[in-house]
Amino acid sequence: MFGIGLLKGLFTTLKNLLGPVFTVQYPNKKVGLIGALKFHKKTPFQFLKSQPTEFFKSLVGFHEVPEYPSQASRFRGQDFNWFEDRCTGCASCAKYCPLGIIKIETTPSSRDKKEGSSYDIDVFDIDIGRCMFCGLCVEACPFDALHMGSGFERANEKRKGLVIPVDELRKAVKTPSTWFRPQMEDKNYKPREKEAEIKDWHDIGRHEQPSDEELTERWVNER
Amino acid sequence: MGPVRESFIFEFLYCHLSLEASCSSVRVLNIAFIPENLSWISFILTAFFWIFVFINAALVGVLALIWGERRLIGKFQARLGPNRWGPLGLFTPVADAIKVMFKEDIEPTLSDKLIYVLAPILMVVPVFMIFPVIPYGAKTFLTNISVGVVFVLAITSINSLSVLMAGWASGNRFAIIGGIRAVAMLLSYEIPMGISAAGVVIVAGSLSLSEVVNNQVIPNAIFQPLGFITFLVASTAELNRSPFDITEAESELVAGYMTDYSSMKFGLFYLGEFMATIASSAIIVTFYFSGWRGPTFIPSEIWFLAKWIGVIAIFIWFRATFPRLRIDQIMSLAWKGLFELSLINILVLALMIAIWPDPSGMQLLLMTLINWVVFFLSIYIFGKILSPNLTGNKIKKRSVIYGLD
Amino acid sequence: MSTELVTMNIGPIHPSTHGVFRMRVTFDGETIIDAEPIIGYLHRGSEKLAEERTYTQVVTLTDRMDYTASMTNNQAYILSVEKLSGITPSERGVWLRMIAAELQRIAAHSVAIGFLINDLGAWHTPLLYLLREREKILELFEMMCGARITNSYLRPGGVFMDAPDEFWPSLNKFLDEMPNRLDDIENLLTDNEIILARTQNVATLKKDDAINASVTGPMLRASGVDWDLRHRNPYDYYEKISFRRPLGTVGDNNDRYLVRLHEIRESLKIVEQCLDLIEPGPVKPEEVPFLVRPPEGESYVPIEAPKGELGFYLVSDGGIAPFRCHVRAPSLINLTLLRDMVIGYKIADLFVTFGSIDVNMGEVDR
Numbered sequence: 002m003f004g005i006g007l008l009k010g011l012f013t014t015l016k017n018l019l020g021p022v023f024t025v026q027y028p029n030k031k032v033g034l035i036g037a038l039k040f041h042k043k044t045p046f047q048f049l050k051s052q053p054t055e056f057f058k059s060l061v062g063f064h065e066v067p068e069y070p071s072q073a074s075r076f077r078g079q080d081f082n083w084f085e086d087r088c089t090g091c092a093s094c095a096k097y098c099p100l101g102i103i104k105i106e107t108t109p110s111s112r113d114k115k116e117g118s119s120y121d122i123d124v125f126d127i128d129i130g131r132c133m134f135c136g137l138c139v140e141a142c143p144f145d146a147l148h149m150g151s152g153f154e155r156a157n158e159k160r161k162g163l164v165i166p167v168d169e170l171r172k173a174v175k176t177p178s179t180w181f182r183p184q185m186e187d188k189n190y191k192p193r194e195k196e197a198e199i200k201d202w203h204d205i206g207r208h209e210q211p212s213d214e215e216l217t218e219r220w221v222n223e224r
Numbered sequence: 225m226g227p228v229r230e231s232f233i234f235e236f237l238y239c240h241l242s243l244e245a246s247c248s249s250v251r252v253l254n255i256a257f258i259p260e261n262l263s264w265i266s267f268i269l270t271a272f273f274w275i276f277v278f279i280n281a282a283l284v285g286v287l288a289l290i291w292g293e294r295r296l297i298g299k300f301q302a303r304l305g306p307n308r309w310g311p312l313g314l315f316t317p318v319a320d321a322i323k324v325m326f327k328e329d330i331e332p333t334l335s336d337k338l339i340y341v342l343a344p345i346l347m348v349v350p351v352f353m354i355f356p357v358i359p360y361g362a363k364t365f366l367t368n369i370s371v372g373v374v375f376v377l378a379i380t381s382i383n384s385l386s387v388l389m390a391g392w393a394s395g396n397r398f399a400i401i402g403g404i405r406a407v408a409m410l411l412s413y414e415i416p417m418g419i420s421a422a423g424v425v426i427v428a429g430s431l432s433l434s435e436v437v438n439n440q441v442i443p444n445a446i447f448q449p450l451g452f453i454t455f456l457v458a459s460t461a462e463l464n465r466s467p468f469d470i471t472e473a474e475s476e477l478v479a480g481y482m483t484d485y486s487s488m489k490f491g492l493f494y495l496g497e498f499m500a501t502i503a504s505s506a507i508i509v510t511f512y513f514s515g516w517r518g519p520t521f522i523p524s525e526i527w528f529l530a531k532w533i534g535v536i537a538i539f540i541w542f543r544a545t546f547p548r549l550r551i552d553q554i555m556s557l558a559w560k561g562l563f564e565l566s567l568i569n570i571l572v573l574a575l576m577i578a579i580w581p582d583p584s585g586m587q588l589l590l591m592t593l594i595n596w597v598v599f600f601l602s603i604y605i606f607g608k609i610l611s612p613n614l615t616g617n618k619i620k621k622r623s624v625i626y627g628l629d
Numbered sequence: 630m631s632t633e634l635v636t637m638n639i640g641p642i643h644p645s646t647h648g649v650f651r652m653r654v655t656f657d658g659e660t661i662i663d664a665e666p667i668i669g670y671l672h673r674g675s676e677k678l679a680e681e682r683t684y685t686q687v688v689t690l691t692d693r694m695d696y697t698a699s700m701t702n703n704q705a706y707i708l709s710v711e712k713l714s715g716i717t718p719s720e721r722g723v724w725l726r727m728i729a730a731e732l733q734r735i736a737a738h739s740v741a742i743g744f745l746i747n748d749l750g751a752w753h754t755p756l757l758y759l760l761r762e763r764e765k766i767l768e769l770f771e772m773m774c775g776a777r778i779t780n781s782y783l784r785p786g787g788v789f790m791d792a793p794d795e796f797w798p799s800l801n802k803f804l805d806e807m808p809n810r811l812d813d814i815e816n817l818l819t820d821n822e823i824i825l826a827r828t829q830n831v832a833t834l835k836k837d838d839a840i841n842a843s844v845t846g847p848m849l850r851a852s853g854v855d856w857d858l859r860h861r862n863p864y865d866y867y868e869k870i871s872f873r874r875p876l877g878t879v880g881d882n883n884d885r886y887l888v889r890l891h892e893i894r895e896s897l898k899i900v901e902q903c904l905d906l907i908e909p910g911p912v913k914p915e916e917v918p919f920l921v922r923p924p925e926g927e928s929y930v931p932i933e934a935p936k937g938e939l940g941f942y943l944v945s946d947g948g949i950a951p952f953r954c955h956v957r958a959p960s961l962i963n964l965t966l967l968r969d970m971v972i973g974y975k976i977a978d979l980f981v982t983f984g985s986i987d988v989n990m991g992e993v994d995r
Contacts, residue, residue, distance in 0.1 A: 002600075002603060002604055002607055003603055003604075003606060003607030003822065004603065004607075004822070005820065006621075006819075006820035006821045006822045006825070007545075007546070007821060007822055007823070009816045009817070009820060009821075010545050010546070010816065010817045010818070010821050011541065011542075011545055012816075013545075013813055013814075013816045013817040014300050014541065014544055014545045014754065014817065015541070016813070017300060017301070017302055017758070017813075018299050018300050020302060021302070022299070022302055022303060022304055023302045023303060023761050023764075024303045024304045026304070026307075031307075031311070061311065062311050062312070063311060071768070072771075073768070073771045073772040073775070073793075073795075074793070075771070075772065075773070075774065075775040075793065076771055076775050076776075077775040077776050097686070099682050099686040099689055099690075133689065133779070134776070135689040135779075135781050136775065136781075137685070137686060137689065137781075140789075149775070178775065180775045181789070181790060183790065183791075186793060297752070300754060301753060301754050301757040301758075302757060302758070302761060303757065466750065466751075466752060467750070467823055469750070470977075473750055543752060544752065544754050545751070545754060545817070546751065546821075546823055547746060547749035547750045547751035547821070547823050547824055547827065548749060548750025548751075548823075548827075549823055549826065549827070550826075550827060550975065550977045550978075551659075551977070552659075552975070553826055553827075620825075620829075621820055621825070622829070622878070622879075622883060622884070622887065623887065624875040624876060624877060624878075624884070624887050624888055624891050625875075625876050625877075625878060626873040626874060626875060626876065627850075627855040627857070627860075627873065627874035627875075627876050628855070
């Protein structure tokens with residue numbers, strides 16, 4: 002009959018009307034009382050005592066809770082994490098970048114030379130405004146000093162603000178993504194969890210730090 | 225003053241203002257202060273008050289429809305609609321209105337000034353005249369004119385004139401082409417609408433809208449499905465909505481009649497289209513869904529409102545589901561499809577009412593059954609005989625074949 | 630009464646052209662007399678840039694050519710590099726490549742069908758349903774290689790890193806749910822009388838015309854020609870997989886839509902067979918150096934990309950960068966047929982036809 006295709010279409014749309022919504026409301030979504038209690042994991046009385054204005058706001062549906070889309074641990078974020086104590090200033094990352102956006106200036110080092118000579122890094126600028134986040138610089142680093150970050154909220158009003166200077170790289174909170182670093186995935190590291198900050202390179206590097214016994218064995222007993 | 229005084233809500237306010245003796249039974253509060261020989265003052269005051277109320281209610285309804293349509297289409301598409309401005313996005317129509325008002329008002333130099341300014345006004349203003357005529361409840365209506373059906377159909381066809389004026393006055397050759405195509409579509413769909421409405425009048429026995437509702441024992445949507453479907457499709461075309469929205473489509477190349485309008489003039493076109501949607505839904509509820517009738521444990525105004533929202537949701541459902549038809553297919557559908565179907569409907573109805581002039585009980589059920597059989601038979605025949613040539617192509621359901629190894 | 634011909638420019642910025650594409654169209658009333666495409670608005674000089682980058686860096690350039698189908702672009706390029714330098718890829722790498730390519734085919738066809746129906750005027754509803762499925766595929770890609778669209782997943786010799794552990798259960802879940810969603814979408818679209826009326830017998834392309842114009846891909850198969858490079862000229866491990874080729878009968882817009890829809894189903898079957906046959910192992914052979922330096926020579930390995938036959942013609946002179954890299958872009962060659970297909974039909978059919986050829990301007994202009 003003539004209209005059967007049209008009716009089938011109408012019923013498919015109706016089925017989707019009654020189904021779930023696919024939107025992720027980033028960054029905040031407004032919830033009512035039940036959603037607020039589920040998010041904060043409190044009883045209504047605790048919620049009223051701890052945040053009274055938010056309680057009343059949630060009664061009218063105005064309480065905001067953050068919501069983020071799901072992110073894989075290998076996500077190449079728009080961020081870089083750099084561990085200075087492993088960087089030797091070899092500039093392989095700068096050489097391998099297809100766009101040439103990493104700028105490195107070094108001076109001969111005054112540090113102790115435990116694993117080969119290294120340089121002091123004066124300038125290490127990465128220009129995110131032109132970066133395509135391909136990760137070839139991370140692939141090129143032989144010492145696992147440079148990692149891709151996992152953040153993506155780096156919008157800025159000026160183009161100069163999109164260049165990451167070396168001080169920011171030194172001081173930033175490091176939550177690297179596990180891209181091209183299979184040793185981090187073996188340790189089940191997830192950058193988006195609550196306490197995911199890496200403070201010591203040895204937690205995520207490819208080489209294990211030798212234990213005190215091994216060091217004693219090597220430097221004392223082998224003499 | 226006769227037909228107007230039948231309106232309960234009008235009479236209520238009139239009597240509270242005037243000291244007329246015949247009003248004493250209606251007065252609840254004692255605020256009457258206008259003497260009897262000056263009763264025309266109370267008439268004018270009451271009229272202005274109710275006009276004010278109805279116009280504002282219509283405009284608030286348009287705001288609600290803008291919000292509701294965008295949220296509902298979002299839900300059909302598994303996403304949320306606008307949800308940032310205000311709780312649940314309720315301030316979005318306000319943001320829309322402010323945006324439209326603040327745009328620059330560009331006037332093309334080649335335009336015909338008077339008609340250019342008049343066209344959007346003509347789109348919006350006549351639609352306000354439909355709202356007073358419709359019965360919203362058992363005794364809630366503003367006026368009850370004795371030719372309600374014809375009045376309503378006449379008002380809904382004024383927008384064709386407005387479209388033609390808009391297309392002509394823009395002075396732009398593509399706007400004229402777009403306007404003429406739109407007017408051709410609008411005029412072609414007036415005829416199935418009128419003939420289906422005639423089917424409703426045959427059953428009701430009178431042209432007045434209150435009589436149409438009072439005489440609908442079975443809702444006309446079930447009683448005459450063929451008439452209902454033709455009226456619904458013709459209404460969708462009259463409103464320039466999907467699947468007949470060639471005038472609003474950017475991907476159809478030829479710019480529509482609205483292109484040269486900006487700022488508030490465009491806002492008026494937009495407003496007029498939404499108000500026409502609300503008005504057409506109210507008409508469909510009155511004609512085909514038996515208006516305010518329903519079980520009496522809920523007041524009749526609430527029934528009317530619920531049915532009204534349901535019919536608007538049906539229009540939004542059509543918009544979310546169907547793609548667009550081409551202009552020659554739209555004309556073929558009107559003249560080779562809906563026209564014949566509405567004629568068959570009116571023929572069968574007229575024969576049945578001639579045989580059984582005052583149907584009740586078993587006769588009604590028998591008539592309903594005959595109407596449904598005619599409905600399925602005519603859609604089947606229409607599909608088989610007319611549709612292969614209807615749209616200019618021979619359409620057949622098809623599937624792929626697979627390559628042999 | 631005489632009529633005059635109207636020439637109109639459908640500019641590079643238009644809601645219905647898939648990218649920046651310009652056409653100069655001449656009408657007589659509503660019928661199209663001539664349609665002249667003008668391209669080059671997205672030219673970025675990829676072929677010249679490739680001469681200054683090493684073979685591994687060129688992979689990042691190739692994903693940006695046909696940006697809706699990065700994995701297959703990478704696959705075409707890497708196969709050419711492997712033939713040029715004589716590298717034998719590792720087994721697990723090849724199976725992962727094939728899974729990625731078929732998932733990418735599903736995503737690219739979803740975009741093609743979705744935007745075709747969007748041009749027909751269905752106010753984004755089928756588009757959003759299909760993009761919802763594509764979101765799930767993009768999340769799978771994010772798990773595998775860190776990026777959703779411009780993945781540079783492949784390297785000479787295989788794949789750059791193995792898929793993580795959470796990838797396989799998600800893939801199984803996706804494969805279980807997808808056929809139901811496809812049935813849903815077919816209910817909405819395939820038998821819809823409005824779509825049938827708009828797309829049947831419009832812009833018919835006959836078999837001989839298609840073969841003479843070197844059209845490839847779903848457009849060729851919709852005209853009835855039984856040609857699929859995965860069967861005729863198998864690359865990777867496609868000989869070990871069995872799947873069918875959907876063919877059209879008439880060659881109009883409706884057939885092109887139906888062929889793409891059925892190819893999505895066939896791709897799901899291919900992924901399931903790959904999952905059965907994949908074995909654990911290394912994803913890249915150990916002896917492939919960081920900088921690939923192929924001997925002098927040239928190579929061209931065509932593959933069946935979602936848009937047609939895609940191939941990279943590489944010429945090497947022994948250095949670390951290709952001497953010349955030319956791309957046989959299927960969208961450009963299929964686009965040359967737009968004019969002949971659309972003459973004689975109405976204005977409203979122009980964009981529907983353009984959508985059904987499935988052109989991506991990143992590939993046309995490179």
